[in-house]
Amino acid sequence: MRNWKKEEEYSDIKFESWEGIAKITINRPRVYNAFRPQTIKQLIEAFDICRERQDIGVVVLTGEGDKAFCSGGDQNVKGHGGYIDEDGVPRLNVLDLHKRIRSLPKPVIAMANGYAIGGGHVLHVVCDLTIAGENAIFGQTGPKVGSFDGGFGSSYLARHVGQKKAREIWFLCKQYSAKEAEDMGMVNKVVPLDKLEDET
Numbered sequence: 176m177r178n179w180k181k182e183e184e185y186s187d188i189k190f191e192s193w194e195g196i197a198k199i200t201i202n203r204p205r206v207y208n209a210f211r212p213q214t215i216k217q218l219i220e221a222f223d224i225c226r227e228r229q230d231i232g233v234v235v236l237t238g239e240g241d242k243a244f245c246s247g248g249d250q251n252v253k254g255h256g257g258y259i260d261e262d263g264v265p266r267l268n269v270l271d272l273h274k275r276i277r278s279l280p281k282p283v284i285a286m287a288n289g290y291a292i293g294g295g296h297v298l299h300v301v302c303d304l305t306i307a308g309e310n311a312i313f314g315q316t317g318p319k320v321g322s323f324d325g326g327f328g329s330s331y332l333a334r335h336v337g338q339k340k341a342r343e344i345w346f347l348c349k350q351y352s353a354k355e356a357e358d359m360g361m362v363n364k365v366v367p368l369d370k371l372e373d374e375t
Contacts, residue, residue, distance in 0.1 A: 177372065183221065187214040189239070190221045195232040197225045200239050207246035207290055208238035214249075215272050222275040234279065235375055236302060237286035238295075241368055244285065247293025247316065269294060273301050273327045286375040287311040288368065292350070293320075297328030300335065305361070306375045308368035311353040313361060315345050335361050 179191035179198060187210070189200040199221045201208040210218070225231050238244040248269075276283050276298075285291070285299035287307040293316040299305045307313075333341035336359045343349070356362040366374040 183224070185217045185221070187211070188217045188221060190224070192231060195230060196235060197221075197228075197231045197233070198235045198237065199225075200237050201245050202239045203249075204238070204240040204242065206249055207243035207292075208240075208295070209246045209249035210269075210294065211249045212268070215268055218272050219268070219275055222272070222279060225281065226275075226279055231281065233281055234283045235286050236276075236283060236298070237375075238288060241288050241308070241310065243290040243292075243295070244287040244311065245292075245295025245298050246290050247295045247297075269297075270327075273297070276301050277327060284375055286371060287313075287353070287362070288371055292316055297332075300331050300361070301327050304363045305356075306371065307353040307356065307362045307365050308371040309353055309365055310368050311356070311362075311365070312350050313353070313356045314350040315348050317348075318346065319348050332361070335359075 177193045179193050182190045182192050187203055189202050191198045199218065201210060201214060203209060225234050283302045285302035285305040287299055287305055289310055290312050291299045292314055296313055296315055329341060329345060332344060340359055353362060353365040357365045
């Protein structure tokens with residue numbers, strides 16, 4: 176059992192460390208760990224800290240609870256111009272988060288527990304590795320809610336699974352089990368949910 180130490184206090188995420196490992200947890204389980212502008216801002220800050228910290232060698236990204244890794248953008252805060260920030264301005268700087276993850280000179284491992292859907296699916300795709308619990312479900316929802324990939328998701332997905340399969344995932348918005356995701360090369364390993372943290 177890892178004895179995680181709290182690093183910083185945030186409203187939407189948990190930021191902890193243990194023996195060279197940072198764990199960043201999206202902490203909004205009541206909305207299946209969907210992100211809002213504030214969540215993205217906090218994630219970016221935590222990744223920036225990880226970049227500078229010499230005692231952190233790897234980052235694990237996950238979601239609170241066992242129902243969802245991340246379900247993408249929080250539709251409850253989506254207005255006519257986009258996702259509304261605390262100051263009323265529509266913004267969701269998810270591309271900035273993708274850039275932080277891709278440019279981090281340390282491995283980033285997605286620990287997928289439950290749904291990794293929509294923007295949450297893209298989030299795991301841009302990580303270096305994905306370890307999934309047996310309960311994980313992967314897929315896109317963007318076309319169903321009038322959203323598109325504003326980041327690296329579609330290009331990275333095509334590199335993982337090929338152009339045809341990537342188009343299927345994006346156009347049809349089907350959901351895929353952890354095993355199906357592993358078989359198509361989207362996930363590195365599938366483990367029992369109760370062993371997920373130990374195996375990551």
